[in-house]
Amino acid sequence: MKILTAQQIRDCDSATIEKGISSVNLMEKAARACVEWIEINFRTTHKFLIFCGNGNNGGDGLAMARLLYEKGLDIEVFIDKNNKGFSSDANVNLKRIKHINGIDIKSFSDFSMTNKDKTVIIDAFFGYGLNRKLSGEMKNIVEKLNLTKIPKISIDMPSGLFADKIVEKDSTVFKADFTLTFQFYKRSFLHPETGTFCGKIEVLDIGLDEDFIDEIETDYFVIDEDLIKTIYKPREEFSNKGTFGKSILVGGSYGKIGAVLMSTLSALKTGSGLTFTIAPECGNMIIQSQVPEAMFMGSGERYIDEIGIQEKAVYGIGPGFGKEEKTQKALFDFLKAYKDPVVLDADALNILAETGNIKSIPKNSVITPHPLEFERLFGKTENSFERLELAKEKAAELQIFILLKDHHTAVITPDKRVFYNVTGNSGMAKGGSGDVLTGILTSLMSQKYEIEKACIFGVWLHGKAGDLAAEEFSKESMLPTDLVQKIGEVFKSLLD
Numbered sequence: 001m002k003i004l005t006a007q008q009i010r011d012c013d014s015a016t017i018e019k020g021i022s023s024v025n026l027m028e029k030a031a032r033a034c035v036e037w038i039e040i041n042f043r044t045t046h047k048f049l050i051f052c053g054n055g056n057n058g059g060d061g062l063a064m065a066r067l068l069y070e071k072g073l074d075i076e077v078f079i080d081k082n083n084k085g086f087s088s089d090a091n092v093n094l095k096r097i098k099h100i101n102g103i104d105i106k107s108f109s110d111f112s113m114t115n116k117d118k119t120v121i122i123d124a125f126f127g128y129g130l131n132r133k134l135s136g137e138m139k140n141i142v143e144k145l146n147l148t149k150i151p152k153i154s155i156d157m158p159s160g161l162f163a164d165k166i167v168e169k170d171s172t173v174f175k176a177d178f179t180l181t182f183q184f185y186k187r188s189f190l191h192p193e194t195g196t197f198c199g200k201i202e203v204l205d206i207g208l209d210e211d212f213i214d215e216i217e218t219d220y221f222v223i224d225e226d227l228i229k230t231i232y233k234p235r236e237e238f239s240n241k242g243t244f245g246k247s248i249l250v251g252g253s254y255g256k257i258g259a260v261l262m263s264t265l266s267a268l269k270t271g272s273g274l275t276f277t278i279a280p281e282c283g284n285m286i287i288q289s290q291v292p293e294a295m296f297m298g299s300g301e302r303y304i305d306e307i308g309i310q311e312k313a314v315y316g317i318g319p320g321f322g323k324e325e326k327t328q329k330a331l332f333d334f335l336k337a338y339k340d341p342v343v344l345d346a347d348a349l350n351i352l353a354e355t356g357n358i359k360s361i362p363k364n365s366v367i368t369p370h371p372l373e374f375e376r377l378f379g380k381t382e383n384s385f386e387r388l389e390l391a392k393e394k395a396a397e398l399q400i401f402i403l404l405k406d407h408h409t410a411v412i413t414p415d416k417r418v419f420y421n422v423t424g425n426s427g428m429a430k431g432g433s434g435d436v437l438t439g440i441l442t443s444l445m446s447q448k449y450e451i452e453k454a455c456i457f458g459v460w461l462h463g464k465a466g467d468l469a470a471e472e473f474s475k476e477s478m479l480p481t482d483l484v485q486k487i488g489e490v491f492k493s494l495l496d
């Protein structure tokens, strides 16, 4: 799914209107889509307090007030009675509700916190038209609303957020439990500093012009199931283990054998034909007894001291690797001799960062840094938006794929396109989850998924399996190994 900028969405709205629907009818469609969602998801709510700004986001709120009222619900509308004028479509909708006796229209200052049982707050202050941070009365009312325990729904965007950039640190932003957004994710929903205001995001289709959407160029995408279905290759029946590639997971050190064990297991569970583990001898018994399907190749006693090169294999290097001097040398020697794409994670990245050897990464390789590893590799940035910009520069400069791991991991391609992942959950914030991702990526690459596709599919699959694990075991209790056991269910769902 494409992500557009605020300006591109504005153009898309205009293109849709030029195709024949009036702007006020488009607003009606948007409001109707929200009301339909609310009807399904807030069945027992009697009362809606709808806060409206003076632009078209406010217009959506005013139209929703009428539609919800027609469904027999109690509605109070709050507006800034001193404002200089509403947008024309908002004005049409304001006039429509002025004719309805049962809808109270109040000033923001009339809001008080008493008696709010079975009530929901709707935020229709601002959408993508916000052009400065909230101030004055608007800031006060949003701060007051944020203190209430009443469920809160933002229309299109939490008010106070910009679509495409970070907000200043001291900004006031409406803190939603749900954001009902029209047609597209906005980039700010996907970054930690700003995404935290969105709650659960629902993308509602309001029928914006498909031709326009197809043609408009963007470098930003959300990974959705439609994209995954174009990538996934069902397994060929006339095949043998050689058809599905050779994955070699390299890692583990004394006390950290589990890391490479989890990578090995996830590579197998993702479909790798032949799977090898290169780990120190102290891991032999552990790995052979836990994962009998994998072949063990010992290197060093307690720490890896050599990475042997095999033909036609994909290497995933780093989980539990450690940073012993001989392990560092093993990595340098390997990267000197090996020029095919590899997956590099964890200590493999830390070694390259600390020794200034980043340029030795083979072209088209995949690196999977979490924010701290990224900082060690490429330096400090002020926030996640800047971090992403730097990652784009580095992916292009080094001609590699960077998977910037986070709540919404971003896959950054060597030509600077960005694919945000929206599967996954906080149950995955446990040591071991990253090791599982390394195994998945190595396995997909060894099965000859193109590298970009392996990255996109890999992060999605990882998160999706994590979501299934959370459903069964809870976010607290789910383990990275539970996630691995759910990979199969995700594959099965792709065959539906």
Ligand SMILES: NC(=O)C1=CN([C@@H]2O[C@H](COP(=O)(O)OP(=O)(O)OC[C@H]3O[C@@H](n4cnc5c(N)ncnc54)[C@H](O)[C@@H]3O)[C@@H](O)[C@H]2O)[C@@H](O)CC1
Binding pocket: 013, 014, 023, 026, 027, 028, 030, 053, 054, 055, 056, 057, 058, 060, 087, 125, 126, 127, 128, 129, 130, 131, 132, 133, 134, 135, 138, 155, 156, 157, 182
């Ligand atoms: N254009 C269209 O056809 C559609 C627009 N829709 C809605 O319209 C929204 C965009 O509407 P607009 O472009 O009118 O923009 P907004 O409604 O987001 O806000 C714009 C208004 O707020 C003022 N403003 C901006 N920042 C402010 C601040 N910090 N304090 C006080 N006032 C501020 C602007 O001067 C302008 O008057 C979307 O987010 C969506 O909710 C939907 O109805 C779908 C169709």
Ligand SMILES: Nc1ncnc2c1ncn2[C@@H]1O[C@H](COP(=O)(O)OP(=O)(O)O)[C@@H](O)[C@H]1O
Binding pocket: 346, 370, 405, 406, 407, 408, 409, 423, 424, 425, 426, 427, 428, 429, 430, 431, 432, 433, 434, 435, 437, 462
């Ligand atoms: N809150 C979260 N929401 C979604 N995914 C998460 C969350 N926390 C961690 N993850 C995922 O789990 C993995 C953690 O990787 P990493 O930090 O390298 O941990 P490890 O120590 O297991 O290697 C990443 O793929 C990351 O995207």
Ligand SMILES: [K+]
Binding pocket: 057, 123, 124, 125, 126, 127, 154, 155, 156, 157, 158, 159
């Ligand atoms: K809003």
